[in-house]
Amino acid sequence: MRATNQQPSAAIVGTGVIGVGWIARFLAAGYDVTATDMAEGAEARMRRGVEQAWPYMQQRGLAEGASLDRLTFTDTVKEAVSKAELIQENVPEREDIKRKVLADIDEHARADAVIASSTSGITPSTLQQDCRHPERFLVAHPFHPVYLLPLVELVGGTSTLQQTIDKAEDIYKQAGMKPLVIEKEVEGHVADRLMEALWREALHIVNDGIATTEEVDAAIIYGAGLRWAQMGPFMTFHLAGGEQGMRHMLHQFGPALKLPWTKLEAPELTEELKEQVIEGSEKGAGPQTVAELEQQRNEFLVKLLDLVEEYWPEPQTIMNNRKKEPTHDG
Template sequence: MGNNLQQINQVAVIGTGVIGNGWIARFLAQGYDVIAFDPSEGAEQRTQKAVAQAWPSLEKIGLAEGADRNRLAFMPTIEKAVCDADLIQENVPEREDLKKAVLASIDAHAKKSAIIGSSTSGIMPSVLQEGLAHPERLIVAHPFNPVYILPLVELVAGRKTDQLVMDRAKSFYESIGMKPLIIQKEIEGHLADRLMEALWREALHLVNDGVATTEEVDAAIIYGAGLRWAQMGPFLTFHLAGGEKGMRHMLEQFGPALKLPWTKLEAPELTDELKEKVISGCESHAGDVTIGELENKRNEFLVELLSLVESYWPETTATKKLVVEK
């Protein structure tokens, strides 16, 4: 598949933590040559292990022609990693100064036609474009863990991004089985993370105030909202809550409740006591199951769930145009 898309034949991944390795696994499964760079000791071994862990799930989803785990090579410098790449995916830690320095190095050594995508979960692309010689080719391309299974990728243009770059990026990410969500108005945290962070803050309050344990909060999502959201999301879920008149009746009936103090917008102070509640709760909940075993269970579940979601929302309906308008 990789060789058939205009000008995108080789990809580079800079930063090989959880997200970077997720990208590598997806790119390899889609038949691409991948060049990687990460200065940390043991990075290549960790990547090989991560790709091996992801590969069974990718085989279930379906490998592209030419997909091969051996089409991965690590380079000793950013310059050698990006010089021949058509698309570069940056995944270094969420520190603005570090990202800007790394992106400046990528920008200096990448060929003119290359697209630079940052996996940043919160920094706006216009901020990352500051100081670049070629800011027009930088975008945010923010995925979700595990990148090799979950299809959503938020694409955000900065003030100096060329529209043709966004068009090419959208086509590329679609070609590797992703659902590009084009965010047309820059905002810190983009879209999906802002929604998840709101729920996370409320969950921390509930645990901190002794209302629920971490396991009980998880159960509330798993067996309630989470099941509905996987199919419809919050708006269509509430649309159904309004009965025959849909959202119109729902807002008339339940709209006043929005003024009730049911949520706390500010996060609680992360005290040692709260940290211990969260940590011990998660460890107790997980029991003797290792992180690796949990990842395997999650991957198996997500592969099956994704297939189910696609069967209810085919490309011709909800997913044919994922665009957030201004």
């Protein structure tokens, strides 16, 4: 991660799995971080989580001045957010809770602060309704583990100013992330909608007895997943079209899209299906605990990120060269 002459301070509201990921990410980039969470025992859990993530941040590279000592915990939202340039909300995924907390943040945040929600599905126009200054609010949706995965989806609502999105984009880049600005808000944003489509199809395949959970995982690990880590679905299919690329791909295989290979709606989540998925997942994990699997995943991601950056340092040119048009101007 690059050090800069001035690193913004960040406030994290909600210190669950996603909140802890944000804390580790910002600390590693040299930020001062203030966190708050009203849950009993939240501070102890938060500090354990950040300490567990820290070795992986060290492997990825720390900014100058990065330190765990720059983390402060407080019991109140007011104290946490009053001095922060960026405020990241990560409370439970319930509209009523998020709107109440965001209104509280908005009341106490400094005038030039950017307020962001990590929501995975709620639209920004919905969440900013109770804010007195909705123009400085946007969705900044990350992916678990936040401290390693660099993608963050930025989505403004109907009242969000373009300058808020631009400022947020710069801050997240300073934190070593790859911001993807989404110009049109939609439930689930982009990446989660894609993952949900695959998840629904995976459930159908298991439910219909076509393959086990382990076989579905293997199909991704040793097939599509290896390609997607570098190129994504569109570039993968572009290569599948040979010398003429996507032009030939769509001409040759486009008609097959009409074939009923996939199912759009999720299957009914019966008790039988739930048990199949649970038992299959536990069997796939074997004797390893979740903590051991997380450690293995993190070690893999560190190596994979190095490889991705070696072959494609800027996988999405739109992340850096997108048009600066004031599409969210209030």
